[in-house]
Amino acid sequence: MRMQRRRWMGMAAGAVLTGALLAGCSGGDGDKESGTGGESANGEARAAISVSIYDRGSIPGEQGTAEDNRWTRWLEENGPVDLDFQAVPRWESIDKFNVMFASGTAPDLIFEYATGYRNELINQKQLMPIGELIEQHSTTYKALLEEYPLLRQVGTREDGQMYEFARLNGVYTNHVLFVRKDWLDRLGLGVPQTTDEFYAAIEAFVRQDPDGNGQDDTLGMAVTGVSGQVLEAMFQDVGYKVEDGTLVRTWDNAIAHNRFVKKLYDNGLIDRDFLTDKNGEKAKQDFINGKLGFYGSNAGAGGEGYSIYTALKKNVPDAEVMAIELPESEFGQFSPVIGNPVQATAAINANADNPEAVMAYVDFLTEEATMRTLTYGIEGEHYELAESGCPKPIDAEKNKQEQDWTGDMRMLVSTALFGECGTFRNRLDMDDPIDKAFSAIIDQAEAAYLTPERPMAQYTHVEHMSSPPKDLQLIVTNTAEQLRSYVEQALVGGAKTSVEQAVADQQAYWKKSGGEQVDAWYAEWYETNSDDAILTEDLYTLGN
Amino acid sequence: MSMAERQAVGGGAVRMPQRRNRRRLRQNIPYFILFTPIIVYFLLFKYAPMGGLVIAFKDYNFADGVFGSPWVGLGQFETLFSNPQTLRIIRNTFVLSVLALLIGFPFPILLAVLLNEVGRVWFKRGVQTLVYLPHFLSWVIVSGIVITIFSIEGVINNLFADWLGWSPIQFLYSEGSWLALFIGSGIWKGAGWGAIIYLAALSSIDPSLYESASIDGANKWKQIRHITLPGIAPTIVIVFILSVGNVMEVGFDQVYTLQNSAVFGISEVISTYTYKIGLQSLQFSLTSAMGLFESLIGLVLVLITNTIARRYGQGLW
Numbered sequence: 001m002r003m004q005r006r007r008w009m010g011m012a013a014g015a016v017l018t019g020a021l022l023a024g025c026s027g028g029d030g031d032k033e034s035g036t037g038g039e040s041a042n043g044e045a046r047a048a049i050s051v052s053i054y055d056r057g058s059i060p061g062e063q064g065t066a067e068d069n070r071w072t073r074w075l076e077e078n079g080p081v082d083l084d085f086q087a088v089p090r091w092e093s094i095d096k097f098n099v100m101f102a103s104g105t106a107p108d109l110i111f112e113y114a115t116g117y118r119n120e121l122i123n124q125k126q127l128m129p130i131g132e133l134i135e136q137h138s139t140t141y142k143a144l145l146e147e148y149p150l151l152r153q154v155g156t157r158e159d160g161q162m163y164e165f166a167r168l169n170g171v172y173t174n175h176v177l178f179v180r181k182d183w184l185d186r187l188g189l190g191v192p193q194t195t196d197e198f199y200a201a202i203e204a205f206v207r208q209d210p211d212g213n214g215q216d217d218t219l220g221m222a223v224t225g226v227s228g229q230v231l232e233a234m235f236q237d238v239g240y241k242v243e244d245g246t247l248v249r250t251w252d253n254a255i256a257h258n259r260f261v262k263k264l265y266d267n268g269l270i271d272r273d274f275l276t277d278k279n280g281e282k283a284k285q286d287f288i289n290g291k292l293g294f295y296g297s298n299a300g301a302g303g304e305g306y307s308i309y310t311a312l313k314k315n316v317p318d319a320e321v322m323a324i325e326l327p328e329s330e331f332g333q334f335s336p337v338i339g340n341p342v343q344a345t346a347a348i349n350a351n352a353d354n355p356e357a358v359m360a361y362v363d364f365l366t367e368e369a370t371m372r373t374l375t376y377g378i379e380g381e382h383y384e385l386a387e388s389g390c391p392k393p394i395d396a397e398k399n400k401q402e403q404d405w406t407g408d409m410r411m412l413v414s415t416a417l418f419g420e421c422g423t424f425r426n427r428l429d430m431d432d433p434i435d436k437a438f439s440a441i442i443d444q445a446e447a448a449y450l451t452p453e454r455p456m457a458q459y460t461h462v463e464h465m466s467s468p469p470k471d472l473q474l475i476v477t478n479t480a481e482q483l484r485s486y487v488e489q490a491l492v493g494g495a496k497t498s499v500e501q502a503v504a505d506q507q508a509y510w511k512k513s514g515g516e517q518v519d520a521w522y523a524e525w526y527e528t529n530s531d532d533a534i535l536t537e538d539l540y541t542l543g544n
Numbered sequence: 545m546s547m548a549e550r551q552a553v554g555g556g557a558v559r560m561p562q563r564r565n566r567r568r569l570r571q572n573i574p575y576f577i578l579f580t581p582i583i584v585y586f587l588l589f590k591y592a593p594m595g596g597l598v599i600a601f602k603d604y605n606f607a608d609g610v611f612g613s614p615w616v617g618l619g620q621f622e623t624l625f626s627n628p629q630t631l632r633i634i635r636n637t638f639v640l641s642v643l644a645l646l647i648g649f650p651f652p653i654l655l656a657v658l659l660n661e662v663g664r665v666w667f668k669r670g671v672q673t674l675v676y677l678p679h680f681l682s683w684v685i686v687s688g689i690v691i692t693i694f695s696i697e698g699v700i701n702n703l704f705a706d707w708l709g710w711s712p713i714q715f716l717y718s719e720g721s722w723l724a725l726f727i728g729s730g731i732w733k734g735a736g737w738g739a740i741i742y743l744a745a746l747s748s749i750d751p752s753l754y755e756s757a758s759i760d761g762a763n764k765w766k767q768i769r770h771i772t773l774p775g776i777a778p779t780i781v782i783v784f785i786l787s788v789g790n791v792m793e794v795g796f797d798q799v800y801t802l803q804n805s806a807v808f809g810i811s812e813v814i815s816t817y818t819y820k821i822g823l824q825s826l827q828f829s830l831t832s833a834m835g836l837f838e839s840l841i842g843l844v845l846v847l848i849t850n851t852i853a854r855r856y857g858q859g860l861w
Contacts, residue, residue: 098823125607272695273716474830509628
């Protein structure tokens with residue numbers, strides 16, 4: 001008897017410890033519930049939903065975290081439901097979402113830019129069809145859908161169901177090729193029109209001391225990150241292209257593109273350690289420090305380009321930058337990736353407890369007043385209306401602290417509805433010489449890239465591409481790295497290796513891995529859908 | 545034997561050991577309580593997750609979950625082994641870890657023996673602290689250092705270029721030198737920490753053995769060979785068996801942070817493959833099959849090693 005009691009005590013101790021362990025795991029959200037009033041003003045219980053929010057680590061420390069800051073509180077206080085924000089690291093968002101879905105903790109409302117990933121979630125029945133829900137419960141978003149049927153089109157899949165909420169961005173630029181205009185001028189060079197002239201300019205930037213400091217310390221062109229993608233666009237080395245009414249792999253383009261890069265590398269005109277610059281951060285630092293002549297920037301005529309430009313001007317006050325058309329290659333003249341005019345960004349988790357509450361929140365997010373606040377801040381505090389009728393920042397420094405980082409909360413803000421007020425140009429202060437110069441860069445980029453004469457190199461925006469079925473997708477993911485490896489070995493291999501051989505190896509490997517099935521799927525997709533799908537030539541007129 | 549049988553056979557004689565057992569149990573209750581969290585830890589974090597291995601035989605999807613997803617038998621393994629990459633990934637995992645084990649294993653022992661021979665305590669302490677500091681740096685930092693030092697614009701290549709006029713060497717982008725860097729950085733980071741267990745074993749060797757050996761005229765080298773090494777041999781064997789069990793587990797952090805696509809042919813291993821294909825591309829079942837396969841090889845290797853060790857009387861069980 002006594003022994004038994006002892007044993008129970010032991011087990012009880014174990015249970016207590018286990019409990020402590022479990023409590024340790026779930027302690028994260030315990031404190032949040034007490035902070036927010038669970039009831040609205042009239043005493044009626046409010047619904048609660050969870051919402052994902054990207055975390056880029058860009059929020060100033062004293063402003064709080066991605067999950068808890070002045071704007072998350074603002075959304076909760078002014079919106080119809082209680083919110084539980086769940087941070088998702090921006091550059092590991094897919095890993096994070098996968099873990100959340102696998103463990104059943106994914107938020108009710110999901111914000112994710114990658115269409116391929118949302119397609120995967122739809123395949124796995126993790127996203128809720130929302131057509132009915134909008135029909136029966138929505139107000140604001142329903143009105144928006146009726147006015148802009150494109151929103152319905154981009155959110156709808158082959159099964160005829162609508163899964164995603166979308167926004168209208170207008171036609172705008174994304175990737176931009178910058179050049180140091182002052183370097184061109186000093187060396188007496190014009191803006192390169194062809195890839196040969198482009199090569200010559202890069203060579204001059206490295207050999208002829210364009211910054212005039214008497215040292216051999218300049219680089220011609222970045223080849224990593226977005227700069228690498230801009231080079232791909234120049235030669236249309238973008239995977240698939242339309243040829244004779246069907247989609248074909250761009251093997252020839254790959255040869256031309258990589259031959260160009262190999263020549264740069266062999267002649268010491270680019271960073272010789274570019275393989276270790278996995279995300280293009282080093283190239284960005286080189287450009288900001290005034291050591292790099294050509295640089296491709298993400299959102300080059302928007303916030304990111306602006307911060308790169310101002311950082312460069314701080315380091316090198318004499319620097320002049322311009323955005324240029326991509327030089328013409330033997331395949332034609334193209335533009336780098338442009339923005340997506342009609343972009344699906346959000347969806348509801350199939351396991352959401354209370355879809356009506358999520359719908360109510362989406363309606364709140366797409367109200368004009370909410371969109372305005374998320375974009376410009378609070379009237380009288382962050383912005384005031386200028387003569388043009390557009391909101392203008394009152395104090396740029398204050399906004400940088402309190403407001404500029406709300407981009408990821410605007411994922412359902414349709415800036416196109418603000419007209420000219422919604423453009424990045426409108427945020428600039430024309431009395432400030434740096435802002436004024438940047439506004440000229442925006443004009444150059446728009447003139448260069450937003451025309452069907454120099455179409456984007458891809459057959460459509462990546463966010464409008466359909467994904468092949470799972471088994472074919474597996475071939476793509478399984479081979480991706482090996483294919484890249486063939487070429488990169490050739491790029492750094494010196495005289496021993498050739499790009500032609502590398503691409504031949506790629507083709508053989510692609511064939512052996514069943515890649516031809518993937519090619520056939522794309523060709524067939526194009527055949528059946530090219531009339532209805534949104535293709536590159538449609539992008540320039542969409543949503544206008 | 546059931547209680548009734550025992551009593552029938554032995555009568556009162558068996559009551560004694562039974563009571564003793566009970567008393568021993570009672571005496572040890574505090575230890576059992578101390579041990580409970582460890583049992584709970586193993587059950588919760590080591591044994592319970594093993595249930596999830598069933599997805600290696602299923603076509604896992606989010607909607608049906610771990611237990612609801614359809615069975616596919618050995619289908620995932622078939623997909624895995626029909627992929628030309630798989631065999632190379634397994635080979636890479638094996639090559640990297642066996643080399644790291646064979647080359648890296650003697651270093652902590654060497655370090656411990658050397659430290660043991662140091663006469664001045666302050667020097668010994670200082671060196672010991674310095675050599676195990678790298679253990680506390682994360683692989684992200686160590687790899688960053690390695691890449692900075694050995695890149696084409698890095699310190700080593702600059703020295704070669706300035707002093708000897710050599711053209712730069714692509715340490716990071718050719719497979720042989722990458723492998724050397726991989727193993728070297730592993731040794732640099734881990735040897736000092738690994739030496740601790742041998743130092744502990746060394747302190748248990750009876751000093752009188754050394755005294756009598758030196759009276760008999762044995763020099764340092766002979767003392768090390770005939771006293772020090774045999775003294776720590778059991779520890780060496782145990783550590784070796786345990787590391788063989790981990791042979792198929794090339795640490796994810798080190799490979800992932802050091803690799804680049806020019807050396808993809810040697811640097812892609814099971815753990816990085818699992819991360820990229822499983823976690824990033826949602827092929828959970830496929831990569832579980834890979835993981836299961838990895839563990840099986842690990843188990844077989846441990847059994848083999850232990851059998852060999854037992855033959856020399858040093859087995860772990």
